[in-house]
Amino acid sequence: xxxxxxxxxSTVLLNNDNSLIPLRNIGNLKIASIHLSHQFAVGFDSLLNxxxxxxxxxxxxxxxxxxxTQLSTDLKPYNTIIVQLNEADLNNTELVNFxxxxxxxxxxxxxxxGKGEELAKLTDVTVPIIYADHASVVAAYFSAQAIFGGVAIxxxxxxxxxxxxxxxxxxxxxxxxxQYTVPEAAGIAGKNLQDIDKIAKEAMDAHATPGCVVLVAKxxxxxxxxxxxxxxxxxxIPDKITDIFDVASMTKISATTITAMQLKDExxxxxxxxxLITCLWRVIPTRLIYRYARY
Numbered sequence: 318x319x320x321x322x323x324x325x326x327s328t329v330l331l332n333n334d335n336s337l338i339p340l341r342n343i344g345n346l347k348i349a350s351i352h353l354s355h356q357f358a359v360g361f362d363s364l365l366n367x368x369x370x371x372x373x374x375x376x377x378x379x380x381x382x383x384x385x386t387q388l389s390t391d392l393k394p395y396n397t398i399i400v401q402l403n404e405a406d407l408n409n410t411e412l413v414n415f416x417x418x419x420x421x422x423x424x425x426x427x428x429x430x431g432k433g434e435e436l437a438k439l440t441d442v443t444v445p446i447i448y449a450d451h452a453s454v455v456a457a458y459f460s461a462q463a464i465f466g467g468v469a470i471x472x473x474x475x476x477x478x479x480x481x482x483x484x485x486x487x488x489x490x491x492x493x494x495x496q497y498t499v500p501e502a503a504g505i506a507g508k509n510l511q512d513i514d515k516i517a518k519e520a521m522d523a524h525a526t527p528g529c530v531v532l533v534a535k536x537x538x539x540x541x542x543x544x545x546x547x548x549x550x551x552x553x554i555p556d557k558i559t560d561i562f563d564v565a566s567m568t569k570i571s572a573t574t575i576t577a578m579q580l581k582d583e584x585x586x587x588x589x590x591x592x593l594i595t596c597l598w599r600v601i602p603t604r605l606i607y608r609y610a611r612y
Contacts, residue, residue: 321459324459324460325471325472327451328448328472329472329474329486330446330470330487330488331448331482331486332445337444337445338426338490339463339464339466339490339494340369340464346396346424347394348372348397348399349397349398349399350362350374350398350399351373351374351388352401353375353377353402353406353412357452357457361401361428361457364457364497367462367467367497367539371399372395374388374391392419397423398423398424400416400425402429402431403431404431407435413442416442416444417441417442420442420443426444426464427439427446427447428446428449428460428461428464429446430456431452433479433482434478437479440479440481458497462496463490465494466490466493466494468492468496469489473486473487495534495537495539496537496538496539500541502538503538503540505535510540513543517545521545527552528545528547528548529545530544530557530560530562543558544556544557
């Protein structure tokens with residue numbers, strides 16, 4: 318949590334005049350994330366994929382004089398490009414030229430991790446720059462989520478860095494989507510979620526389900542997200558946290574049960590009332606009523 322607060326206080330958004338960040342209407346976006354030597358690229362891209370499908374490209378795989386030309390060709394299907402940069406990357410003039418050339422034809426976002434004075438090498442860049450003054454895995458996670466609105470950017474430059482980026486500059490954003498963090502950030506001890514593994518295993522062992530995906534969110538923060546088992550009992554396709562499930566009529570049971578429990582706790586519902594039994598008869602499958610009536 319201390320690292321998260323540090324990342325929040327040291328991250329600034331520049332060049333967001335057109336309010337591109339946070340990204341909106343992501344269903345219409347085809348997004349690619351590219352990196353050269355950013356050491357936390359895997360974690361950064363993993364967080365991006367929590368919000369949308371993002372294809373990752375390592376520029377290390379493009380060598381020779383025509384490398385960046387080939388990369389531009391491979392990126393043609395995408396209308397949004399996210400570029401991860403560190404200080405070493407900014408010494409590559411061809412890479413900087415690649416950015417300035419491509420910013421004219423598509424949406425582009427720069428995530429830069431390093432010393433502020435190096436931003437002078439991005440003077441001709443007009444697209445949004447999410448700048449974090451140090452490189453760490455937590456800073457990478459924070460910046461990735463900021464791109465999609467999972468966290469808000471609230472800070473501005475505390476000093477003048479270059480002639481273009483001066484004291485007090487920076488754009489603020491609002492949190493518009495779920496944030497991914499540790500349970501303690503939502504006031505919950507991580508150990509209290511350990512039984513989820515046991516419950517999922519019991520359900521699969523009893524053949525109540527071949528698999529499942531569990532997501533726990535509190536106060537707009539995802540604190541647990543894990544996939545278990547397989548799509549079917551054939552066990553040939555593992556469940557993934559990105560899977561989309563057809564829950565059919567299950568909402569009738571899950572929504573009604575939770576609502577009834579809450580109303581009972583608030584003293585607004587009498588579980589012995591004839592009206593309640595009539596309502597439940599209409600929304601809960603008859604076989605379930607027979608099964609639990611004896612209790």
